Amino acid sequence: MSQYRFPDGVAIVFGGSGGLGSGVVELMSRSGTDVAFTYHKNKEAADAVVKKVEANGQQGMTASVDLLDIAAVQSFVDSVKERFGRIHSVVFATGAFLNILPVMDAEPDVFYETLDTDVKGFYHILRAVVPELREHGGSITALTTAAIHKYISTDGLSSIPKAGVQHLCTAIAREEGHHGIRANCVAVGLIAIGLSQEIDSPPGGILDQWTKQTPLGRAGAPQELFDTVVFLASENAGYISGQSLPVDGGYSA
Template identity: 30%
Template sequence: MTRPFEGKTVAITGAAGGIGQWLCRFFGAEGATIAAIDVSERVNDLVDVLGKDGIKVIPAIANIASVDQVKTAFAGFGEVHVLINNAGISRHHTLASTDPAGWNEDIAANLNGAYACTHAVLPQMVERRGGCIVSVGSVNGLSALGDPAYSAAKAGIIAMTKAIAMEYGRHGIRANCVLPGTVRTPIWDDRKAKDPDVLKQLERWYPLGRIVEPDEVAKVIAFLASDAASAVTGAAIPVDCGLTAGNIVMTRELTLEEF
């Protein structure tokens, strides 16, 4: 049986991170060659780790905030059929604690980097008359949930996705984004070390009563990148265990009911 991404190259930024590793493994298991990009040298470890499962990985160490580094990385990948803009950081949690340098840092890492990678693959996708771009946004792009620079960048991801869909649809190129809520990744390890109950406290805000698992984000991305979503473009899909459906904590208090 032919696997959905057999013979295709899937470029994944932030490949060495929590969601990134899941994406590499998921698409690799579906037959894709993985063009793995990360600012960390840990991306090289994926060659051996995933290679044990027969997954081919082409690693590249690059800071996607650097246009030159992005250009060099993609030059070594050849044809890219699917781009997943997954890389991102959040280092400035309040507006009061964010200076101009901090603002620029978060915008560069979360928005400008995604644009640089998109810019790198669009010409070949246009020439091939086909391609797919899926970007990882955040529920922060829809509402004020802290981390204002990060949130502004993620709102920009939504706008950029719609612009790509509008301008490049005639070339057979689709662009969509997913908007995760809190995801159980290693980024929470430091917070849990300080407060073991931090995730349990967050879970009460989610209608499903839990936070998102990395593979749940990966599966929605895989759907958007697949032929099953051939008519889906310009979409921003929450993967958030119901967070953006409404304020369940407030609703319970207003109705004085537990439901």
């Protein structure tokens, strides 16, 4: 039996086909809940994740959704509600590709696109899911970055938009808590999966800086992150809201 408790209904993971999101989807399904999730372009990867959900004895559903299209986000949430009934947990596990460069070196269009993908995309999600969560309560968990808590040079295109995501979670925790809605962030440090593995970082680069400044002296294991996200989303964390929990080996301490 899983250590994480979820009520009847379904969890939604936005960005569930990537390295981080797929691990969250799989662990949620092992915890005994159906999971619906979105992907951007990689249908093959998304279909593979659905098979893992089904292998765990749960129902899975996936769709390609442009988070900048508020009507598409609402349509997806409506279709999930129609198929599964109650939506009890929502996880935001997506974002723009990580661009490592000084903020003033970023072209305006790149900066705007990054802001849109994170802040507008997450706002569109909230507009769709919060009304559904008000009826029975539930959780919203957003993956952000530990650089919000302790900035690292050249990481602004990640941390600045994710700071907006964090404050949206704070607003929901404060303004919707009386409906039984919890909202938390997981501030992701250096994890041995996903975007961190795609960065070409020579000695002295951002990954080298990050590792040297991490007291535990290593990258986090993916499962260490997945466990934290699913815990915060679950009923086990029923009295935790409005928090940003770094999973970073002590980097931001």
